[in-house]
Amino acid sequence: MTLDRRTFLTRAGLGAAAAGAASAGLLGGASNAGAAGTAKDQVGANDPLLADAPIVIPSGDPTLATVAFHGQHQAGITTPKPPSGMFASFDVTAESRADLIDTLKTLTATARFLTSGGAAQLATTLAPPPDNGTLGPDVPADGLTITVAFGSTLFDERFGLTALKPKHLRPMQPFPNDNLDPAQTGGDVLIQLCAGNPDTTLHAMRQITRVTRGALALNWRIEGFVPPPRPSGVPRNTFAFKDGIANPNVGDPEVANRLLWVTDGIGEPAWTTGGSYHVIRIIKQFIEFWDRVSITEQQQMIGRFRASGAPLDGTNEADIPNYKADPLGYVIPLSAHIRLSNPRTTASEESRIFRRGYNYDRGVDLNDNMDVGLVFNCFQQDLDRQFIANQTRLIGEPMVDYISPVGGGYFFALPGVMDQHDWYARKLFS
Numbered sequence: 282m283t284l285d286r287r288t289f290l291t292r293a294g295l296g297a298a299a300a301g302a303a304s305a306g307l308l309g310g311a312s313n314a315g316a317a318g319t320a321k322d323q324v325g326a327n328d329p330l331l332a333d334a335p336i337v338i339p340s341g342d343p344t345l346a347t348v349a350f351h352g353q354h355q356a357g358i359t360t361p362k363p364p365s366g367m368f369a370s371f372d373v374t375a376e377s378r379a380d381l382i383d384t385l386k387t388l389t390a391t392a393r394f395l396t397s398g399g400a401a402q403l404a405t406t407l408a409p410p411p412d413n414g415t416l417g418p419d420v421p422a423d424g425l426t427i428t429v430a431f432g433s434t435l436f437d438e439r440f441g442l443t444a445l446k447p448k449h450l451r452p453m454q455p456f457p458n459d460n461l462d463p464a465q466t467g468g469d470v471l472i473q474l475c476a477g478n479p480d481t482t483l484h485a486m487r488q489i490t491r492v493t494r495g496a497l498a499l500n501w502r503i504e505g506f507v508p509p510p511r512p513s514g515v516p517r518n519t520f521a522f523k524d525g526i527a528n529p530n531v532g533d534p535e536v537a538n539r540l541l542w543v544t545d546g547i548g549e550p551a552w553t554t555g556g557s558y559h560v561i562r563i564i565k566q567f568i569e570f571w572d573r574v575s576i577t578e579q580q581q582m583i584g585r586f587r588a589s590g591a592p593l594d595g596t597n598e599a600d601i602p603n604y605k606a607d608p609l610g611y612v613i614p615l616s617a618h619i620r621l622s623n624p625r626t627t628a629s630e631e632s633r634i635f636r637r638g639y640n641y642d643r644g645v646d647l648n649d650n651m652d653v654g655l656v657f658n659c660f661q662q663d664l665d666r667q668f669i670a671n672q673t674r675l676i677g678e679p680m681v682d683y684i685s686p687v688g689g690g691y692f693f694a695l696p697g698v699m700d701q702h703d704w705y706a707r708k709l710f711s
């Protein structure tokens with residue numbers, strides 16, 4: 282008697298599920314010979330039912346070019362914002378100042394390698410491979426930037442750094458409408474990783490946790506993404522509005538030295554020159570609720586057109602809103618997000634912040650809402666004069682009904698690593 286394939290599977294007691302698996306190629310060549318099978322029994326690739334799907338290999342190099350690691354300022358602040366971001370907070374568990382210094386030197390060497398790319402360190406047969414291998418044998422730079430910042434808690438009594446704390450640095454204060462969760466707020470060290478692809482940031486994160494094990498303990502971590510422009514211009518956030526349009530022009534050194542970098546002579550400890558206050562707010566966005574709001578009301582809350590990104594008194598996303606021509610807010614309401622955050626007066630100019638946000642999507646929250654939002658991420662010379670002033674003006678804005686800040690922290694992004702001999706925060710310890 283000859284058995285057709287289906288009859289065989291049924292008689293063998295494997296049933297319909299196995300038949301499905303076989304037709305999907307999951308049982309491979311073993312199906313004619315019971316559970317074990319032999320090479321002789323296998324009918325192989327000539328049987329279309331047993332053949333694997335063709336392997337489709339993406340062509341082209343999808344990785345980004347190298348971003349310079351050494352310099353007066355760290356990369357990852359004014360360098361272009363690539364699509365994948367990761368933010369990780371650590372507690373320092375190093376037992377002494379000397380251990381902390383060693384850890385910072387190790388972290389520097391690791392960051393220098395990861396951001397440059399190169400051959401992954403080879404494994405010996407007996408030892409665990411030094412590289413986790415997820416990027417293959419040649420680690421691409423992929424535009425990776427690693428930006429290291431310290432939280433105020435690092436300046437407690439443990440390492441003798443109290444007198445050298447950046448003067449505005451402190452734990453993140455809750456604002457009205459905040460729901461800060463201690464499990465995703467604060468930390469001694471914050472590392473921002475940005476790159477062309479999410480496996481690049483995750484690979485780097487794993488290498489960093491590996492080489493700093495015992496000295497840095499992971500506290501919280503969040504991944505973010507920047508979508509492609511839809512259809513052009515600045516990418517959109519999860520409220521569908523273009524986000525990141527208006528930012529101070531920090532390509533101009535005068536602007537950067539006034540708004541972004543800590544400079545000499547502004548009352549900060551000398552080691553901080555070239556660094557920047559780094560604020561992260563993990564802001565959940567209630568997108569299901571937002572999707573039930575009329576377009577007119579959405580636009581009034583933000584102050585811009587959703588489709589084009591133009592201010593409500595303009596036509597292009599790059600147009601500058603003219604608040605002087607609209608003192609009572611008939612066109613752009615006085616309560617609009619862009620008007621409150623930057624009223625564009627001479628006085629408010631000094632409080633401008635440099636934003637570098639990422640959208641996030643981390644599944645479903647405990648209330649069965651989509652857990653989607655913004656890793657609000659900004660840098661500035663002076664925490665109080667800039668971020669705090671901005672956030673204070675935004676207290677009670679209409680958008681607060683649709684968002685909930687749940688974590689983040691205030692940090693100080695270190696000055697740059699100057700050359701091969703330098704290491705993160707060297708001047709803090711010398």
Ligand code: HEM
Pocket residue numbers: 518520522523524525526527528562564565566583585618619620622623634654655657668671672675684
């Ligand atoms: C989930 C929360 C937030 C959303 C959805 C959001 C959304 C937006 C959008 C759509 C714009 C207009 C486009 C642009 O210029 O980038 C904007 C601008 C801006 N936002 Fe936010 N934002 C959020 C949180 C914040 C926070 C926490 C701050 C500061 C404390 C802030 C400060 C600003 C500033 C300074 C501008 C530029 C205003 C201008 O110069 O015209 N935003 N935001």
